[in-house]
Structures are given as structure tokens and as C-alpha cells.
Amino acid sequence: MSKISLAHGSGGIETSQLLARLILNRLPEWMKSPDGGLGLDFPDDSAAIPVGSGYVVTTIDAYTVSPIFFPGGDLGKLAAAGTINDILMLGGKPVAVLDAIVIEEGTSMDDLSRLVGSMISLLQEEKVCLVGGDIKVMPRGQLDGILITTAGIGVASKIIADKNIRPGDKIIISGTIGEHGAAILAAQQGIKSDEFKSDVSPLTKLMLPLIEDYAEDIHAARDPTRGGVAMALNDWARGSQTMIVMYESELPIREPVVNLCEMMGVDPLNLASEGTALLAVSPEKAEEVLSRMHELGYREARIIGEARERASSVGLVVLKTLIGGARILEPPSGELVPRIC
């Protein structure tokens, strides 16, 4: 029986397989990206279309989350920040956003107004225009609540394409891991605690200065959303033909998040972040970039691993564990569901 399951949408292996089958395998190479640009030829946050001496950077994402209001944010903020971050991660400066809002009949007008309000106020703070959009209403039961799709447009003089990782590059993360995913998981499980708060926020204040000063040294940038750090790193290792080694003792994961994950049987490295950047930086400039990140207010930023050349293990992400052992960090697979014991 071949039907769509929730696993197909969890951002892990099944999503990649579905994408390949549904779209990528059906496109001739020329259709995947314009000459000199970046598109479906490589998994990245955004696409880049060469225009004049620079690029137009563009991206689109459909946002759905349950609950729509969660500690630290809501669906509207998520849609705006997510799209801004995708533009930034390719080295672009966000300029404008378009939205498509699909609403289930019977949805509370107040809720809808709050969501759209928080989307607009975030775009306003970020000085990003909202230049177009669409609203549709679906009969009750044909959609669970609200779905917001946002497309983003930005400009870049140079893009950060993730396939440029080289052996020796240091992997840097800008903040603690899995905060958004943990907040959603806790909310879904009815855990009321001040400990969990989504990190959803635009990364403009971090990325624009870094792009300005270190465009040549940052070889890859990703905001590890769906699929988490594990998915992002596996994409990188496979795409760049390196082995990525991570140091578990260096991973910034807050204790409550660790505990929640242990209780629920999920790996924090598979949980989404919505305001955290993962960078691969040349070894010569890694420390400098790190200090700059600290100066910019990202105090939890740290080096958590490195890319290595290792013929036998190309494409693998290996984690050096707390006790000095090693394990392979696989890309996430299946649905995230709580387990029995």
C-alpha cells in the first residue's frame, strides 16, 4: 500500500526520498537551476538566480505547527522568521516576502488576527516588505487549522552554497540545540514548564555582519529546522564528500532539553531549531568568526566539530561520544513519536 504517511513530512530520509521520486528525478538537469545559479541541484535553504553582478535569492516554505501558539512564538512569527533565515543562510539580504494563508472554516478570527499580526510585526522590525499574497478558506475538516506559506526574496553579491565544505573546516553552532522542537514536543505532551521556549527568531543581526566580513571563509550555512542538526550535517557530509566528526561533549544542549528527549525517546539532534545557525568555517578563521559571533550576542556559539578527509567514511557524520567512543549519526527517519519506556 503506497500512501503518504506523516514520516514523509518529518524532514528526514523519507522526505528526501519522496522529493526525489516526486520532483527531482523528473527534472532534466537544466531545469534544476539557472546557469551560474543554485537550485534543486543541491539541498540548501534557498535558491540563487544570477542577475547582473549578483544574485536574487529566493525561497518558499509552508508552515504548519500544532499548537499554533507555543512558548516563544506562534505560527505567524515562525513563517516570517523561517523565510528570512532561509534567505540569510544562502548569504542573502532579505528584501521582501509574499504569503499564502489557508484557513479552516470555523477558525477563530482572533487567533487568525494574532498570527498575522505577529508575522507583520516581525517583518516590520526586520524592514522586510510584504509585497503580495493570497487567502483561501477550506471547508471544516479539510484542513487542521491554519497553514501559512511564505516565499522570500533577497539579494546577494556572493552566495554561501553548502557544497563548498572542505576538509579541515570547523563546524560552528550559534546557540543551544533543539529549542524549538523541544518547546513544541513539551506543548504537545501537555508539559507545562518555563524551561521550554522556542528559539524562533530572525538571524539577521548575526548573519548580515558575518556575510559582510567573512563571505569567503564561511563555506556553508544552514538553519537546522526540520530534521535538526543531524539532517543538516548529513546533507553536508554527503554533498561535500567529507566525513564530519562531531564532539558530543561540545554540543550545547540545555539540561531540560536533554531530559525531555530522554523521557520521550527522541534525539535532540533531530529536533528543529528556528533561530540557530550552523556554519562551516575555514580553520584559519574559525576562532575569529566565533569571537565575532560572541560579540554579536550569540554567547552560546561554539565549535562542535570538523570536516575531515577520510576516504573510507566519506558522507558519514560520526559523533565522538561523551565517554570517548564513537557512533554514526544517521539522518533522522520516521515520525517523531513518544515511546513506551
Place this chain on the structure above:
Amino acid sequence: MGQQGDLRYLTKKLFRDKVLASQIIRIIKEYWELLRARKGVEEVKIMNFCGTHEYTTTHYGIRSVLPPGVNLVAGPGCPVCITPSFYVEAAVKLALEGLTLYTYGDAYKLPAVKEIDGCRSLSDARMMGADVRVVYSFLDAIRDAAKHDKPSVFLAVGFETTCPAYASGIVNRLVPENLALIMAGRLTPPAARFAVERVGAVSGVIAPGHVSTITGAGVWRFLPEEFDIPTVVSGFEPLDVLIAITLILKQLLEDEPKLVIEYSRTVTMEGNRHAKRLLAEVFDTVDAAWRGIGFIEKSGYALNENFSRYDAFRLYGIREPSREEWRHDLLPGCICGQVILGAAKPTDCRLFMKRCTPGTPYGPCMVSVEGSCSIWARMGGREALVEVV
């Protein structure tokens, strides 16, 4: 949630300490060299009985730091993996007939052998529109079922750790009228006996810590006493497992197989008397089937006469297969039965990560995060790791 400064937090830090770990690993290597030199031992095969021990072993890369002759094999300690296909089929059938079906996230994905109207699992049934609800505990199902009148069934899998929760809900009259159970609970010591009798020759057993908090460590006495197998009841932090390995090697070296509680933070010889009383009050211990293995004597929990009104099978006229009627319940090519008994590694299966993946599980051990195949799929048991250590 553990805070810095509280005892649980400190314990966790201590039992994940890198320096201590390297010291223990050094002792393991010394004992191993002595075993080889003094006794000519070529391989030590230690069965880590519990799914969570297999998780710890793989998660912390314990195999990659052990001497090549010290092998850890996983045992039948994953409750989802061993739940007979029959129960899943019954649950799918009831779900498709319109009942509300509750279960845990991993049992929700568990595939049956037989398709019922095109559905192999409760997750398939949900795709077809059945009302299947994933819960974190029996109590969550009780609370949810109390909010509606729909006839509901809980697919109650689990070992001695999970079953007291069912018993407690029943004894304390918390279960609403519309909620019944497919009782698939199992007891672990009979399966351990079965594994060592059938598969034989394990050099040591790391016995389950959480099960033992309920049953008491005493239930494992038969392993050293009848089979001369050093047995250590261990906790679930990496140092717990490393210490257990050390203690087993020490016993092998001294030729003194005995039962030791390493997990003395929570385990006693007697166990949890309250939980044991609840289990005895609600359940009969019966001969029961284990998936891919068959019937094991006195290894199942069944609701006794006093509480049979909670029995979904009785309520909906479903008859459980007898020992004679039981049929091998793995799909062709699946070797989960051998993996469960520690006779094969997940990578020995030719379907592993090909036909059978965590997203599209074919065999039961690929489903639960405690299943050996799922753990190996997610974290690798591959030899390449040694070069990184």
C-alpha cells in the same frame, strides 16, 4: 526536570564522566588480557538483555572502546519487538471497525504479518481514517477516553515496568466504562531462561535495571545458580554498562558466577512490593507467545477473572491463538527472532537498511527506538567507528 545541583543531575554527570570511563575501560582491557593469558579465552559474549541497555551501548559507542574479543549482544528486552503479530492484527481490525484505539508511539508503527483491509499497522489504519491516538501513558488514554463515549481499546504492551500502570488504573477504578485493554504484557525472566537454554553459551548477562526495580534482582538468581552465568543488574548510564562488563569479566576471571546489583541506586533484591502486589491482584501468569519466537511458559500477563470486564478480546469476541494454533509471525526474510535471542546481529539480515528501515519498518525490531535493528540503523554498529576513537 533535573537542575544543576540536584542529586539526580549529579548522578547523571558522574555516570557519564569521561575520565572515569577511560579508567574503567583500562580495567576492562586488563581483565580481558588476563582472561586470554590465564584461561585461553578467545571470546566473551555478554548479553545485554534490555533494549535500553542496547541503546546506551550504541548511543555512547561502547562497542568501539571494548577489546575486539569482548562482544555485546542484544537480548529479548524490547516489549514492542516481541509483541505477537496477532495482537496488532486484532487492534487494526477493531480500529477499522470504528473503535478508538490507543497505544504508544512505537507500537503504533508496529507492522503485523497479515494485512487487514490493506493495513499492516495502526499507523496504516490511521491513514485510512481510523481513530488511532498515540499516547505517552495508560493514564493519558484513561483521561482522554473519559472525555467521550466512544468504545475504546488500549493496546497494552510492555514488561514488568509498564504493566503495574495498567494494574493500578484498574484496581483504583480509574478506567472509564468505554475503555478496554488488549493485554499483551510479558514477563522477562522466562524469556531470559529461554534465550540461554536455546541459544546457549553466553559468558555473562547484563540484567535489566528497570524491570528489576519492580521484580527485584532476585528473579535473576537462576542465571548464575543453574547456568553458571555471571549476572549483573545494571543501570542505563554508560558507566553503569562499563562497570557491569568489568564485574562480569572479573567473575569469569575468578570462576565465581554470581548475581550482583550494580544499579544499587534503585534496585533491591526484593523489588517494589506494592507494584508486585498490584500485578498479582489483576493478572494471571500464563503461557504466552513472543513474536518470532513462539510460546514461552508462564511468560504472559492475562487479566484474571475478577477483571475480565476490561478484556477487549472477551468484549469483542476475539479468541487468542493457542500454542497449537500459533504460527510463525515474521514476514519472509525477516530474522528478528534470531536478533531478539542474540543469535544474530541486525547487520546479518539482508533486509537491513534495504527493504527494512526506521521509516518503512518490515520487521518488528526496526520499529521501537529500543529495537536492536532500529538502534543500529540510527546509530550504526559499524566497524569504521574505531578509527575515530
